[in-house]
Amino acid sequence: MKIRFTKMQGCGNDYVYVNGFTEHIPQEKKPEFVRFASDRHFGVGGDGVIFINPSDEADFEMEMYNADGTRAEMCGNGIRCVAKYAHDKGLTDRAQFSIVSGGKVKYMDLTVENGVTKAIRVDMGEPILTAAEVPVVSKNRQSVDEEITVENKVYRMTCVSMGNPHAVVFMDDVEHLAIEEIGPYFENHERFPNRTNTEFVQVIDDSHVKMRVWERGTGETLACGTGCCATAVACVLNRLTGAHVTVQVLGGEIEIYWDQKENLVYMTGPAVTVFEGETEEAYV
8 A cells, every 4th residue: 555645844843744635544554554654764754643634623633643653632843734734735725724633623823925834823722730631640739840750860840731741840951961861751650641741941031941852652852842832831830931932942943822811822833844755555
């Protein structure tokens, strides 16, 4: 079975995108295809695979998988790329439309120049702060500035869900962090029933932070849109920044605004098409 795909990235957070309107892979075969396509040596290479499907709940569905073949609920960089794909490929001619992922509907607002999408502002919805809904095991209703012991070292974390779980950990220096060593221990810590994404954050000033992310099921990535949203929310909750935050990730910068009056988080950033291709028949 040959499958056509498009490689796209948002701030270096790269996925393989498959048009679910035209390309049909049996549901039980998708995890196997995802592991193949995500492999950077034997496949296309990416942080995972995203299928762009028809939907009864929104204009489009984003069906997302991590590189290890497990399902994921949401990806901020990924949903911007889905929006660009849908518009630039002619699936819609509108600059404002909706995408559902993991049962949550998000709303897109595209900046288009000469028929090409240049930037996307996404209404990412309300941040989930109730510990049981993140989910994270906590004695408190919200897990804000709580201690967590990982490999015999005590860290302080703030937990936020943006449709997927995040643990935000503030520290003085993220550049020299051995994230590949500590990341897996956070991801699989017993306090996270569904595992977690972990953001390690250094505050630069009241509107700028640096962030490195360990993504659940993938490892360190160059960017994580929902992680940037969770980071901004955690910064405000800990009174470290204002509501407008520029998050500097390894792959670029993402602008986040938490409208606390409406309790909505807005994310603005780029989406880029890298190349298109087709797999050979024997992809599994």
